[in-house]
Amino acid sequence: MSDFGKEFWTKLGMSDPFASDAMIARVRDGMGKAPELIEATPPAILDTHDLDIPGPAGPLKARLYRPEHAHETGPLCVFFHGGGYVFGDLDSHDRVCRRLCAIANVRVLAIAYRLAPENPFPAAYDDCLAAFDWAVGQGAARIGADTTRVAVAGDSAGGGLAAAVAQARRGQLRFQLLIYPLLQLAEVRKDKLKAFEGHFVSAKSLNWIRDNYAGSTETARDPRVSPLFCTDLAGLPPAYIAVAEYDPLKDEGAAYADMLSAAGVRAELHFAKALPHGYFNFTRMLPVAKKLADKAADALGRALAD
Template sequence: MPKLAESVPSGVLAGALRLAFGLPAPLRRLITGRPITVDGQRLHPEAQLLLRLQQLSGEDWRTTTPAENRLALSRSNQLVCGPIIDGVAVRALSAAGVGARFYEPTNLPPGSPLLVFYHGGGWVSGDLDSHDNLCRFLAVESGVRVLAVDYRLAPEHPFPAAVDDARNAFTWATEHAEELNVDPRRIALGGDSAGGNLAAVTALHADRAKPVFLLLFYPAVDATVRRRSRELFGQGFFLTDEKMDWFMDHYAPSRDTHTDPRLSVLLAEDLSGLPPTYVATAGFDPLRDEGEAFAEKLAEQGVPVVLRRHPGLFHGFANILGVGGVFREAVAEAVGSLRTGLALANAQQDVPDTA
């Protein structure tokens, strides 16, 4: 028999999900069960409810084949991304041969900052559609134009294809800033999970123009070490230990590549040239500890960095804009950091050179 998640239209399931989140608190607690506490952190009730409903529906982010994994992620995102956010014009374009989608908030004047954004999905899944509402949210709430990059996916295009596409798209954006109506001096990079990896790697290896800010949601930054958070949260919290191995086996099957800083950016000796950075991690995420180790290394090397752990959330929270409130609040906090970082970059550029 097909699972409930496969036999019921996504729109119906999404409506049922919103209905469940609207139930009185005592009923929600009956569904979720006892509070979950690990490593001194309590899973937020909204996060626990979502995981429990995912379990009951049979919805899962599968690791059987890349095609099924992509379909499962697409369905999962449709359930939680929420209604399409208005107030932004969207168009497709090509960035040096790399597919992309450009977001322009309504009535935003020319000369705004630009956020080049790389979607997550383990370098195997995810696309422009899976992160469409997140990019809309970032554009509208930050007051910036956003260029979402549709980099090539593994296993059809293994490492370093995604790295090359990410870098080429960023370079293209800096060279075509005028026609995009953006300020070439205020271009930021951002991404979630695998996309956070690509953003950090692109910033590290940028040749000429450099990004002025990094916005990273739970980035993957080290393929060489199994940290404690992977042992603690590798099962039952959306991103699993099995999935992480499966993604890496498809993206970088040769272990010889795992120490390459274009994959394990945390291993780069010199990170001091990176711009001010905001790193958001989730308490119940296998990637938590490596993201926080990255932030700590940035601070040690003199890079202005804000590390924000959301202790009650799990991996992937940036896409959950349609149910509950805690997930959206976490993304809104990152938006505030992006706005501040871009404003400071603008102020620094306006200071006259007295040398």
């Protein structure tokens, strides 16, 4: 494991999260405590509200963030957290969502979807799609969403979920912010990966994620798991795709940007030099990460501006 990776997990009081299934509960608990240790304090926002919203298997926890000087209605970004479909919740990505809300000046609705291995595919996808439909449908008035100005966003596995929701609901949203997205789980062997091993995502961890979420390579080829396998990208909203140099997922992010462009979709690829997967969560440990996170949030705000 890299020195940076060791420092991160040491701060959380644990070892490699993919060492064994027994670590799942400890990592989930640790991630809820991580933000104050590794993330810079985000700019002020007006307020937050925790909600229960309808889901396909029961209520889903969600959190609404409203920017300062929010009007009765305004643009909305539906956010899906990362964590390999196994980890993450509303608290682990609270500061990321606050930063997006403040810098972009948009409402952010964060969704706590069901996690694997207790709830394998298609649970997370179904929850995220249902949450999006609620936010732009019967829930729009409750959260003050201007349904003509809607985006999806997510990091890592959440970025893959955001891309999949955008594919399913093209025409209903204006923008997609994909933060080092996990876009496919069918082919997890990586050439020349040794230099990147230990920076939070490796061939070992991708195999572990696939086994816990998708269950098989055949299932992993479903575009709802692996949006990179979607054969029709026409009509998708413009995309901002952030990738990191020390991240084995960067090639898929770049490939998706190329595929979108070939389909006539405006796609911006932003390459973070010398940064690892997960850098949006490391704004205290890596000050340059804060600048790049703010840059992405600003793009989100401009995309949803009136």
